[in-house]
Amino acid sequence: MLPDSEGGNNISLSILSQGRGKMENAASQQYARGLVDTDNGLISRDIFVVDNIYRDELERIFPRSWLFVAHESQIPENGDYILGRMAEESVIVNRDRDGKLHVFLNNCRHRGMRVCRYDKGNTRKFMCPFHAWVFSDQGDLIGVPKLETGYHNELDKSEWGLIEARVYSYRGFIFACWDEETPELEEYLGDLRFYFDDYCELPDGSYGDWEAFGGIFKWRVPCNWKFGAENFGGDYYHNPSHASVDQVILSPAGVRGRHTYDAVTRERELWKLNVLTKEGHNARGELFKDIYEYVPTYREMAVVEDYFRDCYRIRQKKLGDKSRWYGHGGTIFPNVSYSNGVQSMGSWHPSGPHETEIWRIFLAPKDAPDEVKDVLRHYVIRYQGPSGLTEQDDMENWGSAHEGARGTIARRHAYHYGMGLGHEQRSWPAEWLGGDIYASEDVSEQNQRAYYARWARMMDVPPGSSRQPVLVKTAD
């Protein structure tokens, strides 16, 4: 453990901390032109470790962004609830008695105690254990002990319901946002919609029901929350760190390697792409150069093999030329990452500048045969998460990168995010990938640059200021 290195002895920071007062204008330029210099591919290590910056993120990034909170299949019945998390705070995600979705801050209006202390369940009301204020499943304050003798009937219960976020279910994935000014989710996703839609499609290319497996992986990693977000956004360059898992059998295809698609892609011509959108979202995946026949993958598992062969054929017929795209995953700014194939969805929850609490769910097509679900379930558990053969090594990287950002001397030297700078190609290699997207083949840090450019723009807007456009240019 390094000694406290986040003090105010850094020059750029001392300007920042004054920025809340009369130097607000100077401070408002500090991130985009200062700590985050995407023109030159340089990003200060400060953004990962400095307390002031972390506190600004909690004000300027998270409350203004759409955050993933749950999947609808986790609360299928009226009255069902599950606890979610938005940045550092607990939220209740529920389907009320009439079937309407809500996201409430899990926090009593009276003294702030959690009104729901179970991870999931079914209820019509939430009672705070402290003074027994009772809230309905629609957020209304419906019970206050001693309303008459204590409050003399002077408490207007209608003013003291649970704090409720905006909520939007996008193809079953529930997002929430605290800010009224933030655009609707569909606009917020922007050009990422093509890629996120691809993720939402069932293996046969249709939109249907995904079902989350029971349970949520929740675990703590000693690194800043942005390390995981940028890694999942597109870092094919870090493949060497997975050398060990690629030497054993992880893929359900039963051959060496970690991806089910390894056996398939080896025989085909394709572009492996990093894709950035002007909203600063990230996607990655493969665009096959041609339309190919299905490659037998699941060897001795006939039911699984039949299922995926059929899906492949139907998808190809349904999507035509666009069936050449196979998404691998991506990051929805700021802290939501999805992975295709293992079909995971999760969040990088900030837990102080030096710790991340990762939450991850995994899904399977609801109507798939049990054999298929079982294969997918085993695969995801062994791939991702703290027991996953692949992500174990990722977390080693993030923790070490974080530690490497903490030292006084180390922090004088920016991190290099310059790979492929100026080589991004607009709306390439196929126009239908998006008119405003930029892509690079194989390895590039273009996605990280776009992600941090978006981050810097939001960070430059103090609370209460009028909002600025957050769209980023390729070399912004």
Next chain:
Amino acid sequence: MDTTLERALLDQLLLRQQVEQFYNAEAELLDSRQFNAWLDLLAEDIRYWMPVTINKESGKWDEERTREGKDLNWFDEGKFELEQRVRQIETGLHWAEEPISRTSHMFSNLQIMDNSCTLATRCRFLIYRNRGETETDFFVGKRHDTLRRDGSGFKIAARQIFLDQSVLLAKNLTLFF
């Protein structure tokens, strides 16, 4: 004392001694990183399961853990999968275990629930892990095993691991329980 009773008590003590010796030897293998020898203690059809713990109302014990064979679990695997974990460590490139973890596996509160062709055992476990300079984790919980007699020893036919944590406080589970 009645000699029959005495005989039964002696048998019990003897069995307990055998099981304890077996677990001591197992812990020794894990803590000295003899993972292949450890794999030899596992039956070919072993079920190795560690559920995720969920915070539920006190009356709903049965919903407190994710289900084997259906839900997400920290582990839900057989011998082949455990072998792959050992193979990965052996590459010398599994960076989460390079440099290695130092572990000490401890168990206590041993109960032997049955004595037929298979034994059901229960114990508490405490595993200390230290790595690099200051990385430190404690894993504490309950372990329910099914042991199958194998010559003069045993094979582990099932292991259920109940970690007393809901949010996992360690960054990874690269160790064996």
